[in-house]
Amino acid sequence: MPGSLCISAKWQMPSLSEGRDGQPLEEPISLFRVTRPVTAQEHGRQALASVFLASYGDCLRFALGMLGDRLAGEEAVQDAFLRLWARPPLLNDPLAAKAYVFRTIVNMGRSRQRRDAHRRVLEPAVPDQLDDNDVALSIDIRAALQALPARRRACVLMRYVLDYTERETADALRISIGTVKSQTHKALRQLREPLTPLAHLTYDADAAWRSLHARLDTAPQSQRGSRRPVSRPLLSASGVVAVVIAIVISAIVIVVGHGKHGANPHTVTPAGSLRSFSTNIHDVTTFTDTAGGLWLSSWDDATLTRVDAQTGASTSLRVGQPTSGIIAATTVDGVLFDVRFDTGQLEARNSTSGAVIRSTNLEAETNTLTARGSQLWATACCRSSTPSQTVERASG
């Protein structure tokens, strides 16, 4: 055929039910796979489903412990995930998302505790109905848990029901490890019943997800529709430029801002000239600045460390058994005071050498110290089961 290109090939198309070598296939091959890009909303739901299904059991056990009854717990988990749904950036980080849900449940627990306190004045206490199919969570356990302050309850549930490490608990609640330890310790002293039933809670995460999924359509989600698939680059070229500009502006603001305020007796130093000294103290529990230097300690180790504020030279001082951590420290008239949590041993020290000037036993688990003029005040915990003002006052 003039003017045309004719290609002739002797090729036989295999049957859709045969493989390349003519052997039958288990399933027909689809020649054209039509793929549709995942929408932003679908991607968000997938991410939410992934976090929800992976963490539902932990969240439900946690909420049940925090709120005291199963129905409230299930609702709290759903509501917390709906709030998470309104914060799309968190969905890209499952650990941050789960921590957010826990914190939301803690806040719900606090709100409920306040409401219940008001309600108790008006209504006689009536225990909630227990589902026979549920775990045998006794009223006593619930009552004991509900009597705990919210943060203590959160700590003990995470450590002993969810089996979180101290570090994981601290990260989730955004508190220090020392606080986790002290709050957990206090909680366990208050609890008289084992918490093991919570660990054997049964649940249907799939059914819970279906219920939540049905509520997503009516729930607000900021940036809905703007979410991109994960494969999208984190920043476009214009985004990189914007971030660079923002960093430069921030740096200028920091440097200029530091020189502007005069009412502060201390002068803020530009970031580049701040003094910084290494220490071997991690998870700092106490930190106080005395004329004799900076003193700090960690709950994990009953050691006081002094850092010279000029040279950075540090010295450590063992003050007790490793299990007897320092819970609080402060200064009064240049004297350093420190107290150990479990023994209540209070020491007054020379703030330069650390040598003990005087030692007193407060005979109670002590939480905090504060100086007022020449007086030293301390609070003690768990002295009795009845609420009380537990303030000790020592002479200066």
Next chain:
Amino acid sequence: MLPEFDALADSRAGVWLMNDDSTQLQRVDSQHVVVIDFAQPGNAGEIAIGTAVVVVANGLGQLDVYNATTGVAESQLKYGVNFSDVTPTAAAVDGDTVYVAIPGHVLEFSIAKKAKIADVTGLNVQRLSVGPHGVWGATDGSVVQIATS
């Protein structure tokens, strides 16, 4: 009758106790009773007490400033748009200046100007201290000077 108080706020202006529900703070070392009812009950976060003010850095991205003599709320400052739900790890007052440590930052506020005036980034401060050597932060494995004397 106070509920169970076991948090004692370190202070150079009185002895203050906070209740366990984190709803109020009360001065206990004076005949003149001062009670501060928190603007955000249950979200007290970190408390710092100066000579004239009590500041409460909460986990909702805001700093509430109260008059230490009357207990009245004076102002509310924001951490910033990117820090709306961060939990502070420490707070300190030094004269007119308030320092709030949040993960990765130490924010500096002026009470008189009712504004955030600086953001020292890159610091994960666990404790803050105001003393004769200035304002210092303790991080995991180091101490860092925030402001000089």
